[in-house]
Amino acid sequence: MQTEEKHPVSLETLTTLCKRRGFIFQSSEIYGGLNGFWDFGPLGTELKNNLRDAWWRDMVRNPPPGPDGEMLDIVGLDSAIIQNPDVWKASGHLSGFNDPMADCKQSKSRYRADHLFVLMPPDAEGTAYAFLEGEENAARKKVQRKAKADPDRYEVKPFPEVASTDLSRIQGPDATEPGTLTEPRQFNLMFKTFIGALSGEGDENTAYLRPETAQGIFINYKNVIDTMRVKLPFGIAQVGKSFRNEVTPRNFIFRSREFEQMEMEWFCHPDEAEKWYNFWVETRLNWWASLGVDLRNLRRREHDEDELAHYSTACADVEYQYGFTAPGFGELEGIAHRGNFDLTQHQESSGTKLEYMIQETGERVLPHVIEPASGLTRGVLVLLNEAYTEEFVPKGDTEGGPIPANPGAQAPEGYETRTVMKFAPRLAPVKVAVFPLLKNRPELVEKAKEIHSELRKIWPVNYDQAGAIGRRYRRQDEIGTPYCVTIDFDSLEDNTVTVRERDSMEQVRVPASELATWLMSKGLSV
Numbered sequence: 001m002q003t004e005e006k007h008p009v010s011l012e013t014l015t016t017l018c019k020r021r022g023f024i025f026q027s028s029e030i031y032g033g034l035n036g037f038w039d040f041g042p043l044g045t046e047l048k049n050n051l052r053d054a055w056w057r058d059m060v061r062n063p064p065p066g067p068d069g070e071m072l073d074i075v076g077l078d079s080a081i082i083q084n085p086d087v088w089k090a091s092g093h094l095s096g097f098n099d100p101m102a103d104c105k106q107s108k109s110r111y112r113a114d115h116l117f118v119l120m121p122p123d124a125e126g127t128a129y130a131f132l133e134g135e136e137n138a139a140r141k142k143v144q145r146k147a148k149a150d151p152d153r154y155e156v157k158p159f160p161e162v163a164s165t166d167l168s169r170i171q172g173p174d175a176t177e178p179g180t181l182t183e184p185r186q187f188n189l190m191f192k193t194f195i196g197a198l199s200g201e202g203d204e205n206t207a208y209l210r211p212e213t214a215q216g217i218f219i220n221y222k223n224v225i226d227t228m229r230v231k232l233p234f235g236i237a238q239v240g241k242s243f244r245n246e247v248t249p250r251n252f253i254f255r256s257r258e259f260e261q262m263e264m265e266w267f268c269h270p271d272e273a274e275k276w277y278n279f280w281v282e283t284r285l286n287w288w289a290s291l292g293v294d295l296r297n298l299r300r301r302e303h304d305e306d307e308l309a310h311y312s313t314a315c316a317d318v319e320y321q322y323g324f325t326a327p328g329f330g331e332l333e334g335i336a337h338r339g340n341f342d343l344t345q346h347q348e349s350s351g352t353k354l355e356y357m358i359q360e361t362g363e364r365v366l367p368h369v370i371e372p373a374s375g376l377t378r379g380v381l382v383l384l385n386e387a388y389t390e391e392f393v394p395k396g397d398t399e400g401g402p403i404p405a406n407p408g409a410q411a412p413e414g415y416e417t418r419t420v421m422k423f424a425p426r427l428a429p430v431k432v433a434v435f436p437l438l439k440n441r442p443e444l445v446e447k448a449k450e451i452h453s454e455l456r457k458i459w460p461v462n463y464d465q466a467g468a469i470g471r472r473y474r475r476q477d478e479i480g481t482p483y484c485v486t487i488d489f490d491s492l493e494d495n496t497v498t499v500r501e502r503d504s505m506e507q508v509r510v511p512a513s514e515l516a517t518w519l520m521s522k523g524l525s526v
């Protein structure tokens, strides 16, 4: 949990740390990588699984009480990634899941038109400079350097609002001359594949990788009602991979072409949809805060009327202040009031009745749906952003606690910088590290290994005997391990160990026989 006002960490610093410490690697790296795809390393996998499990526990197994204190009923699902293509016709994805894009004829780059902005010069002829959202500063420098003009006199315009007659004087973000950007065109974001070993690549064999997990829920809604004795209102949740052929994948794992989502469809009586919409927006924002995300870095953004899908009556995003959006915010989760659009579409297209009968009154309704849809991989980026901390600590871990520092700042005399990932203990990829004080004393090593093998029955635990204790602490700080346990000569005498807490760096002696219980009492859940 953050107490001081922190300066945002750059994406470059985060990406480097993630690679160096085994959180996230570029996909297919030894073959030169593949744009828009990432591989989760050993620690990233643990972190992502912990976030997924926290969501599942707090949404499915033990959801919060409803607005009137009632118990909520939410069940889980794991539907196939490839579904009957008719699903995507009915949902509107085949015809409507498009992003407008612009190509650059010179650099061969392709941009989402709604992510492009243009610095328009005050005169009608001068060159205008296009830039991607978040890269305005670089574009302003270009104006100074190339046009030798004052960028403050230029007007920022969204690219889709630029007249087509002005295209010839716009220089693309990666171009060296103006006039190479095309007009925005629609681009379908679904990945195609072909079914059957002997199949040709004809239309009749075409299928799609799902671009969201939500439709798998709608097409199983009737199965769930028929088998699970759920009563309206209830939810169906699932976590899994989604694929979008994003035009401009970027900002690390913020926007990738393969990612994971955590989605829940809340089915309710149409008369109560408004109440549930407000409840879920509030609940979801608070959930991210419950994971240790500072509320100052979170905000609720209600969509404007012209942003809403035609069937949706309200939609709000939970936004986070990422390092690369600061001081602005970017989407983390969307909570949409979808009305009965999806069930109506699937009912009509499949010919299967999807109405729900309220037993007490005999009333038949097509439930309305509130959908909290968040990105699991994007959530990992939030956790990494939020956890990343640099601090000044007295050299050699002598006296005094850590002093907050801004990323990249120089340590004052007598101090050194430590990088520490302040993950909430529940999310930390490694929970405990065990060290023998010296690696060349068999009795210390033996006892440390004994304690290590006991603790690893409960948690992911590291064992490290290499180098000075201070260096071993730093290694664990950098991956966010909440507790380090050292076995020293006193341990051999009185069977106690030193436990050092990550954030305060405070040390206490704990009887080895009570270690696991002590750690649990400090918030390490099983």
Ligand code: ATP
Pocket (backbone or CB within 6 Å): 212, 244, 246, 253, 254, 255, 256, 257, 258, 259, 260, 261, 331, 332, 333, 334, 373, 374, 375, 376, 377, 378, 379
């Ligand atoms: P955007 O407008 O940024 O493309 P969206 O509003 O289409 O996103 P949704 O369809 O509402 O996104 O998806 C729900 C969540 O899934 C998003 O809030 C985000 O966390 C995650 N998500 C969507 N697209 C991507 C992606 N390409 N990479 C990583 N996460 C994504």
